[in-house]
Amino acid sequence: MTAMHRTATFPALDAAAPEAELVRRAQARDEAALRAIMQANNRRLYRLARGILRSDSEAEDVVQETYVRAFTHLDGFRGDSALSTWLSRIAINEALGRARSRKPDIELDVLPEAVLEAQIIQFPLSSAASDPEKSMAQREIQRVVEHAIDELPDAFRMVFVARVMEGMSMEETAELLGVKPETVKTRLHRARTMLRENVERKIGPVVMDAFPFAGQRCEHLTETVLKRLGVGT
Numbered sequence: 001m002t003a004m005h006r007t008a009t010f011p012a013l014d015a016a017a018p019e020a021e022l023v024r025r026a027q028a029r030d031e032a033a034l035r036a037i038m039q040a041n042n043r044r045l046y047r048l049a050r051g052i053l054r055s056d057s058e059a060e061d062v063v064q065e066t067y068v069r070a071f072t073h074l075d076g077f078r079g080d081s082a083l084s085t086w087l088s089r090i091a092i093n094e095a096l097g098r099a100r101s102r103k104p105d106i107e108l109d110v111l112p113e114a115v116l117e118a119q120i121i122q123f124p125l126s127s128a129a130s131d132p133e134k135s136m137a138q139r140e141i142q143r144v145v146e147h148a149i150d151e152l153p154d155a156f157r158m159v160f161v162a163r164v165m166e167g168m169s170m171e172e173t174a175e176l177l178g179v180k181p182e183t184v185k186t187r188l189h190r191a192r193t194m195l196r197e198n199v200e201r202k203i204g205p206v207v208m209d210a211f212p213f214a215g216q217r218c219e220h221l222t223e224t225v226l227k228r229l230g231v232g233t
Contacts, residue, residue, distance in 0.1 A: 019083050027074045038067060041084055044166050045091040051161035052095040054150040062098065066091040081175070088176055092158075099154075141203070148198040156191035163188050 010025055013032040025033035042063065049062035070077075070090055077086055152160060162173040163184065174181045 020079065023074060023077060023079075023083060026071060034071065037083065037087075041087050044084065045087060047161050047165055048088055048158070049091050049095040051149075051157050051165075052092065052099050052154065058098060059095070062091055062095045065094050069094070085172070085176060092176070144202050145195075145199060148195050148202065151198060152191055152194055156187050156194065159184055159187040160191040160195065164192075 010028075010030045010032070013025070013030075013036060017033075017036070022033045022037055026037055045063045045066055046059050049066075050056065050059035053059055053062065066087060070087055077083065149157060149160065158177060159173060162168045162176060163170070168176070170181045170184050173184045177184070179187075
């Protein structure tokens with residue numbers, strides 16, 4: 001009988017519960033602990049899987065499979081690394097397995113190195129619910145950036161997702177991907193260069209619609225002017 005088949009009654013989960021306590025309770029199928037682990041890792045696992053597979057639905061499947069495998073084999077977690085790192089490795093292996101079934105020659109550790117300094121273009125992607133036109137423009141920019149990330153070569157894309165999107169350190173990324181920190185650095189520089197070139201090439205049509213002034217903003221200005229002129233009701 002596996003650890004996941006054991007049940008136990010636990011007191012309310014402390015939000016600051018140490019990782020070892022979360023793992024112990026998860027081994028006994030404590031719902032609060034399982035939820036806490038998933039909520040803390042969902043986004044990272046999804047992004048890592050999405051970075052490999054470039055498919056929303058497949059990435060979601062990978063995350064689900066990752067949790068099933070992890071929670072049924074928690075006895076194998078020795079605490080040598082953080083739980084998030086352990087889960088990330090499972091997700092990456094699962095995603096790579098699926099990717100290789102489609103493209104057998106995929107490899108994350110055999111790619112030409114290039115040391116090119118560049119910075120990714122920073123776009124304001126914050127929510128703008130009160131401004132539908134701005135929200136639409138931002139969503140279009142986000143779509144362009146996401147597509148450009150998808151087009152990065154596998155190894156560079158994984159480094160970019162881990163370092164930039166997930167904020168992992170150079171050492172964490174190197175450990176996760178099984179490469180040297182220097183390799184992470186050079187691949188990140190190259191990824192940023194390729195991404196910037198790709199985005200700049202595709203952003204042209206979007207830029208043509210930049211600074212929209214229609215809808216609510218246009219109506220508000222019109223009404224304000226009319227009011228100040230004493231025109232209308």
